[in-house]
Amino acid sequence: MKIIAYANAGRTALGVVTGATHFIAVHDVAPELPTGLIDILEMRDGLARLRQAVEGKSGDRALADVTLKPFLNRPNAMWALALNFKSHIAETGLQTNPDYPHLFMRTAASFVGAEEPIVAPPDEVARAFDYEGELAVVIGKPGRYIPVERAMEHVAGYTCLNEGSVREYQMHNRQFGLGKNFEASGSYGPWLMTPDEFGDPQRHTVLTRVNGVVRQRAPLDDMLIDVANVISYLSCGYSLRPGDLIAMGTPGALKPQPDDVEGLDLSRQYGPFPTPGLVHMRPGDCVEVEIDGLGVLRNRVIADPSYAGVE
């Protein structure tokens, strides 16, 4: 099952995608269910009731007619992993403890949905604004002190995530802080895919395209710490809640092709770790994160419309 949230008369409604182009509006087939995905996840049998309501039906609404929004209303926690792909550890030269997930947090305000624009900081504020293509996991079943072998029972589904990062701010201190939390700097979507449809996350591949050029591509089994181990670790201290999100980390940059002028030009990189094949996100860009068998998260990048210049 693929669950979307979409803009509907000034509010956000839920849908279930059927096939490549159409979806079923949840309020058409199950008006008794809550309008927020987290509220449905919090019901013991919420996802099962949703599945039953759409079973055997085909979508009568076109995806092309709606705008997809973030599907996690009021998430309690959005965790993210630093340095969880061997290729990214190698390109940064940074160290991480291989025995424990390297975790930090993001606010819901730092993410937009699949068809909303990502906002680049003004040049005067920062220039090293980077994509990070990732798999994200959404928790369905609450839990604490979860053993690794039962961790996957707590997963409600998966989505693509662009963990947009402002490197200058990230490097102000050891804690990433604001650098990972610029307003509307990242995105997730296009939908939540349930585990029965996605299968084993380690058997998929994540890739990131900027303006059509593939900039990251890595098998998800290149992760240092896998989904089950991250869930089990978190549950040692934190009670996982339905709707919590975990962004599983990003791989390194692909080596650029010989004719890739932009990817070869290190003089246009503002970050601390110049890397062939890395380009920054700039207003006007189209950035896509694709996970095979899951879908494509595609966002335009725009300049900050709220910025009125330096005082």
Next chain:
Amino acid sequence: MKIIAYANAGRTALGVVTGATHFIAVHDVAPELPTGLIDILEMRDGLARLRQAVEGKSGDRALADVTLKPFLNRPNAMWALALNFKSHIAETGLQTNPDYPHLFMRTAASFVGAEEPIVAPPDEVARAFDYEGELAVVIGKPGRYIPVERAMEHVAGYTCLNEGSVREYQMHNRQFGLGKNFEASGSYGPWLMTPDEFGDPQRHTVLTRVNGVVRQRAPLDDMLIDVANVISYLSCGYSLRPGDLIAMGTPGALKPQPDDVEGLDLSRQYGPFPTPGLVHMRPGDCVEVEIDGLGVLRNRVIADPSYAGVE
């Protein structure tokens, strides 16, 4: 004005404290106002209406008869500062960039209210469970790109905060991650005090007592980066929202008195930076964070009731 949240028939209600022992229930004098403090802060004139509703009245309910709860319903972001007091930087030997606030995030789930127990991790999980007495700032007026000289206009008020930290988990990697986010590991309260009553935060002192012994005491002007500069910095990337909280960092440990057996015993410290005068929080302890002219935040520490042993 001192605003509390308290447990009332299974829900949380708001009150305004008048004098040392009594308060006015907001629903008694302004039933038209929302029941959540953030909802009131989100109204342009919410605090002014609350002030008007209680003006000249004295409290008819006893603080002793109610349980104080966290007063921030569904905060959007809870920021915290690492290494913002010179005495704490000195005792850890760690480095921080003096030009920028050193920021990380906590979840609402990591905090309890003024009269709820703080939960210590089981010994098998972690032992270096530390208090951090702090001033916390709550945002009232939203804003982005806020100049330093206008930053204090965005403050709704102040409170005491215990930024309880699990050092073993904090040290697993460079990002603090789970170590700063154990469930119910910290607290804030007892109330939100508005700036007209609190005055200039730099002219106050924070202290922490464990079982009656003062373990931290520092003037708030020992901060590396002050409240106005933190607000202005955050607003470069993040749109501040009513109800956002900023914990301003903790000072170093006080040197123990000669007869202070516990404070002198470094062999009972499990953290990475043994420091005379530092003791860990343990079940049974009473921990108090006091800011002069603001109030005392007092919590009991309990063992985790949800822990059933290692499998």
